[in-house]
Amino acid sequence: MFRKIIGMMKYLKYSPVNRHSLTPLPEEVEEKLSLDIGVTKNRLEEIFHHSQGFTIRSFKIKTYPKNKAFICYVKGLVDTDTMELNVIKPLMNEDISHYLALKTSKTIANTLIEEIITSVNAFSLQSLNQVVEHLLKGYAVIIIDGSPSAVAIFVTDWETRGISEPSAEMVLRGPREGFNENLATNITMIRRKVKSPKLKFEFITRGIYSKTDLAICYIEGIANHKIVEEVKSRIEKINIDAVLESGYIEEFIDDQPFCIFPTIGTTEKPDVVVGKIFEGRVAILCDGTPFVLTVPHLFVEHLQTSEDYYIKWPFASILRIIRFLALLLTTVLPAAYVAMQTFHHEIIPFRLFLSSATAREPIPISSVTEAFMMIVIFKLIQEAGVRMPKPVGQAVSIIGAIVLGQAIVEAGVASPLMVIVIAITAISSFIVSALENTAFIIRILLLILASIVGFYGIVFGLIVIFVYMCNLRSFGIEYLFPFAPTSVEDLKDTFIRTPLWMLLIKRR
Amino acid sequence: MKKQVLISSFQFCILLIGFLLGSTVILVPGSHANQNAWLAYVIGWLGGFLLFSIYIALYKRHPEKTLVEIHQLLLGKWLGNLLSILYIWYFLHLGSLVLRNFTEYTLTISLPETPLWFMTVLYTLVIAYSVKSGLEVTSRTAELIVPFIFLFQIGITLLLVPHMKFSNLLPFLEDGLKPVLDASFSVLTFPFGETVVFLMLFPYLNDRKKLKRNFIISFLLAGGLLLIAVFREITILGELGIERKIFPPHLSTKKIEVLNFDPLIGVMFFITGATKICVCYLASVIGLAQLTKSNDHRVFVYPIGIILAGLSIWIYASAPQMLSWAIEVWPYYSIPFQIVIPIALLCISLLKGKKKSKKASS
Numbered sequence: 001m002f003r004k005i006i007g008m009m010k011y012l013k014y015s016p017v018n019r020h021s022l023t024p025l026p027e028e029v030e031e032k033l034s035l036d037i038g039v040t041k042n043r044l045e046e047i048f049h050h051s052q053g054f055t056i057r058s059f060k061i062k063t064y065p066k067n068k069a070f071i072c073y074v075k076g077l078v079d080t081d082t083m084e085l086n087v088i089k090p091l092m093n094e095d096i097s098h099y100l101a102l103k104t105s106k107t108i109a110n111t112l113i114e115e116i117i118t119s120v121n122a123f124s125l126q127s128l129n130q131v132v133e134h135l136l137k138g139y140a141v142i143i144i145d146g147s148p149s150a151v152a153i154f155v156t157d158w159e160t161r162g163i164s165e166p167s168a169e170m171v172l173r174g175p176r177e178g179f180n181e182n183l184a185t186n187i188t189m190i191r192r193k194v195k196s197p198k199l200k201f202e203f204i205t206r207g208i209y210s211k212t213d214l215a216i217c218y219i220e221g222i223a224n225h226k227i228v229e230e231v232k233s234r235i236e237k238i239n240i241d242a243v244l245e246s247g248y249i250e251e252f253i254d255d256q257p258f259c260i261f262p263t264i265g266t267t268e269k270p271d272v273v274v275g276k277i278f279e280g281r282v283a284i285l286c287d288g289t290p291f292v293l294t295v296p297h298l299f300v301e302h303l304q305t306s307e308d309y310y311i312k313w314p315f316a317s318i319l320r321i322i323r324f325l326a327l328l329l330t331t332v333l334p335a336a337y338v339a340m341q342t343f344h345h346e347i348i349p350f351r352l353f354l355s356s357a358t359a360r361e362p363i364p365i366s367s368v369t370e371a372f373m374m375i376v377i378f379k380l381i382q383e384a385g386v387r388m389p390k391p392v393g394q395a396v397s398i399i400g401a402i403v404l405g406q407a408i409v410e411a412g413v414a415s416p417l418m419v420i421v422i423a424i425t426a427i428s429s430f431i432v433s434a435l436e437n438t439a440f441i442i443r444i445l446l447l448i449l450a451s452i453v454g455f456y457g458i459v460f461g462l463i464v465i466f467v468y469m470c471n472l473r474s475f476g477i478e479y480l481f482p483f484a485p486t487s488v489e490d491l492k493d494t495f496i497r498t499p500l501w502m503l504l505i506k507r508r
Numbered sequence: 509m510k511k512q513v514l515i516s517s518f519q520f521c522i523l524l525i526g527f528l529l530g531s532t533v534i535l536v537p538g539s540h541a542n543q544n545a546w547l548a549y550v551i552g553w554l555g556g557f558l559l560f561s562i563y564i565a566l567y568k569r570h571p572e573k574t575l576v577e578i579h580q581l582l583l584g585k586w587l588g589n590l591l592s593i594l595y596i597w598y599f600l601h602l603g604s605l606v607l608r609n610f611t612e613y614t615l616t617i618s619l620p621e622t623p624l625w626f627m628t629v630l631y632t633l634v635i636a637y638s639v640k641s642g643l644e645v646t647s648r649t650a651e652l653i654v655p656f657i658f659l660f661q662i663g664i665t666l667l668l669v670p671h672m673k674f675s676n677l678l679p680f681l682e683d684g685l686k687p688v689l690d691a692s693f694s695v696l697t698f699p700f701g702e703t704v705v706f707l708m709l710f711p712y713l714n715d716r717k718k719l720k721r722n723f724i725i726s727f728l729l730a731g732g733l734l735l736i737a738v739f740r741e742i743t744i745l746g747e748l749g750i751e752r753k754i755f756p757p758h759l760s761t762k763k764i765e766v767l768n769f770d771p772l773i774g775v776m777f778f779i780t781g782a783t784k785i786c787v788c789y790l791a792s793v794i795g796l797a798q799l800t801k802s803n804d805h806r807v808f809v810y811p812i813g814i815i816l817a818g819l820s821i822w823i824y825a826s827a828p829q830m831l832s833w834a835i836e837v838w839p840y841y842s843i844p845f846q847i848v849i850p851i852a853l854l855c856i857s858l859l860k861g862k863k864k865s866k867k868a869s870s
Binding site for chain 2: 459460483
C-alpha cells in the first residue's frame with residue numbers, strides 16, 4: 001500500500017499537472033514581427049495591458065528613409081541614463097545614410113548595432129515572443145518601421161543588496177563576503193576565485209511564469225562528467241510555475257524525496273562553493289537567492305567548515321572531533337539520560353544517583369515525559385528567537401533562560417539534571433546546525449525507544465539509522481562515503497584534518 | 509544478481525570478524541576446560557584456520573559459485589537440492605540460536621520484566637531491515653560499527669588489569685589433555701566452523717585474489733581479541749567463575765570501580781550478534797532464492813524473518829538449557845555441516861576434476 005502511495009506521489013512530483021487547462025502564454029505561440037510599426041506597437045500594448053511599467057518612446061532615426069521607430073522597456077528594470085546616452089542620442093544625431101548606401105545586403109537592425117549603438121551588449125531579435133521575453137528580463141528593445149528584426153540592448157540595472165557577511169555562516173578566519181540575490185554578481189564572485197577557462201557555467205531557465213535563471217557550475221576535468229549530466233537532466237525535468245528559491249530545485253532533484261537527511265548542500269559563501277567544485281562537485285546557482293546548492297553532498301560535509309582549511313591542522317582536527325561529539329550528544333544524550341533513570345540505575349555512580357534521586361523526588365511526571373516536555377519547550381524558544389526582530393529576540397532568550405530554566409526547576413516540574421541535559425543537547429545542536437532538524441527527529445525516535453527498552457532501544461535505533469544512512473545516495477555517491485565504504489585515502493579529511501600537503505586536492 | 513552486489517575485501521574482513529566474535533563476546537569459548545580454557549581455545553582456533561582453508565579450497569575449485577550451486581553441480585539436481593535445503597535450515601538454526609542468545613542476555617541482565625517475544629520481534633525487525641536493504645548495505649553498516657568492538661574490548665580489558673590474578677591459570681593440565689581436547693572441539697565448531705556460512709557469500713567479493721590474505725587477517729584479529737577475552741575471564745573470575753556463571757564477561761566488567769561498563773558488553777554483543785545473524789539470514793535468503801531460481805532474494809526476507817523469530821523463541825526453555833545445548837549438542841550436530849560435507853564435496857570436486865583432465869588429455 002505504501003509503495004503505491006509513494007509511487008503516486010512520485011508521479012505527481014515529476015509530471016506536468018494538467019498544464020492544458022491553463023491558457024497558453026503569449027510566448028508559447030511563435031509570432032513574427034510585423035513590418036508595420038503600428039501593428040507591432042498595438043500588439044505590444046495589448047500583451048502588456050495592465051502590466052504596470054511598460055513604456056514606449058517614439059523617435060525618428062536621422063536620415064533613415066522610413067525613419068519611424070520606437071524604443072520600449074519596462075520601467076524600473078532599466079537604467080534610463082545609459083539608454084539616453086548610448087542608444088537614443090546617437091540614433092537621433094548620427095548620419096547613417098552613407099552606411100545604408102554602402103552595404104545594401106545588411107538589414108537596418110544590424111547596421112544600427114554595428115555602426116551606431118555604443119552599448120556593450122546589443123543584438124537583433126526576430127520574433128515578438130523574443131521581444132516580450134527580453135523586455136521582461138530588463139532589456140530595451142528598438143522596433144524599426146519596415147524591418148523584420150528588432151534590436152535588443154542590455155541596459156538592465158536594478159537595485160540589489162550589497163555584498164555582506166552571511167549571518168548564518170559566520171567565520172573567525174576566512175573571507176567575509178557572501179552571495180547576494182543577483183545571479184550575475186554571484187557568478188562573478190566565483191569567477192574571481194577561479195581564473196581558469198576550465199570553470200564552466202551552464203544556464204537553464206526553469207519556472208513557467210517566473211523564468212528563473214539557473215547556472216550549473218563545475219570545473220571541467222575535475223567534476224565527474226556523469227554527475228554533471230545527471231544534474232542537468234534532473235533539472236530539465238522540473239515543471240513548476242515559479243522557482244523562488246533554490247530550495248524548490250533542491251526538493252525536485254533530491255535522490256530520496258522522503259529522506260530526513262539533507263543530501264544536497266547549501267551555502268552562502270563563495271569560498272565554500274569554490275572549495276567544493278575543486279573537489280569535483282557541481283554547484284547550482286539560482287537567481288534571486290544567495291543560497292547555492294552543491295551536489296553530491298555527503299554526510300561528512302555537515303561536520304566540515306571552510307574554516308577548517310584556513311587554520312592550522314591540529315586545531316582544525318580538534319574542532320572536527322568536537323563536532324562529531326556534538327552530533328553524538330545532541331542525538332543520544334536525552335535518550336541515554338532517560339534510559340539510565342528508567343532502566344540502568346547501576347551505571348550512574350552511587351553518589352550521583354543519590355543526588356539525582358533526591359532532585360527527582362518531588363517531580364510528579366516520569367523522566368520520559370519530562371524530557372519530551374523540555375525538548376518541545378526548547379524548540380519553542382528557539383523558533384521564537386529566530387523569527388523575532390532582534391530586540392524582541394533578546395527578550396525571548398531572557399524568558400527562555402531565566403524564567404523557564406530556573407522557574408521550571410523551582411516549581412518542581414523538571415529536575416535540574418534534566419535541564420542540564422537539555423541545555424547540553426541544545427548547545428550541541430547549534431554546533432551541527434546543518435543537521436539540526438534531522439537531529440531533532442532522531443532525538444525523539446531514540447527517546448521513545450529508550451523509554452521502552454533502555455540502552456538496547458538506543459542501540460536498535462542507532463543501527464536502524466546507520467542502515468538507513470548506508471542506503472542513501474547523493475547523485476550516485478554513497479552518503480556515508482569515506483566511512484562506509486571505507487576509503488583510507490579520504491578518511492584523512494574526516495575525524496582529523498591532515499595537513500594540506502597530505503590532502504589530495506582532486507578527488508574522484 | 510551475482511554481478512550486481514560486490515563487497516570490498518575490507519568489508520569482507522569486517523563481516524568475518526563480526527561473525528567470529530558473534531555471541532562469543534558474552535560467553536567464554538571452551539569454558540568447560542576450566543583454567544585451561546585458553547589452551548582449548550587456541551587449539552580450536554588453529555583448527556578453525558584449517559577448516560576455513562578447506563572452505564576456500566572448495567570455493568577456489570568453483571569460483572563464482574555459491575554453496576547451493578556447488579551442490580547442484582557436484583551432486584546433481586535432487587541430492588544437491590536436498591543438501592542445500594539442509595544447509596539453509598542449518599544457517600537459519602544458527603541465526604535463531606544467536607538471536608536467542610541475545611534476547612536471553614538482555615532479559616537476564618537488565619530487562620527481567622520485558623517479555624521474550626518483544627525483544628525477539630524488535631531485534632528481528634532491525635535485522636530484517638538491514639537484510640532487506642541487501643548485502644552491500646549490510647556490509648557497509650558493519651564496517652561502520654564493528655571496528656568499535658576493538659575499542660570496547662581493549663578498553664574494558666585495560667580497565668580490568670588490576671583485578672587479574674595470574675595464579676588462576678594454575679594448575680596447568682591437572683586432568684590431562686582429554687578435557688582440553690573436548691573443549692577445543694566445541695570451540696572449533698563454535699565459532700570457527702560456523703564460517704561455513706561464508707561459502708554462500710564468497711562469490712560476492714570483488715577482489716577474490718586476496719581472499720586467503722583477508723581470511724588470515726580476520727582470523728588473527730578476531731581470534732586474538734577473543735584470546736585476550738578468554739585470558740581476562742580466567743584470570744579475573746577463576747576456574748569456578750567461568751564454569752558456573754552464565755555470562756562471565758558481564759560479571760567481570762562489574763569489577764571496574766566507579767563506573768559500570770556493563771551495558772557496553774550488551775552493545776558490543778548487539779553489534780557482533782547482529783552481524784552474525786545478518787550473515788546467516790542473508791545466506792539462507794540468498795540460498796532460497798537460488799534454489800527457487802528467483803531473481804530477487806528480497807521476497808524471502810519477511811517469511812524467513814518470521815521463521816527466525818519463531819524458532820528462536822521455541823528452541824529453548826531457559827538460559828541454562830541454552831548453554832548446555834551449545835556445549836553438548838551443537839558440536840555433534842555441526843559435524844556433518846561444518847566438516848564432513850565440505851570435505852566430501854572437495855573430494856568429489858577433485859575426483860571430477862581429475863576425470864575431466866584425463867578426458868581432456870586423452
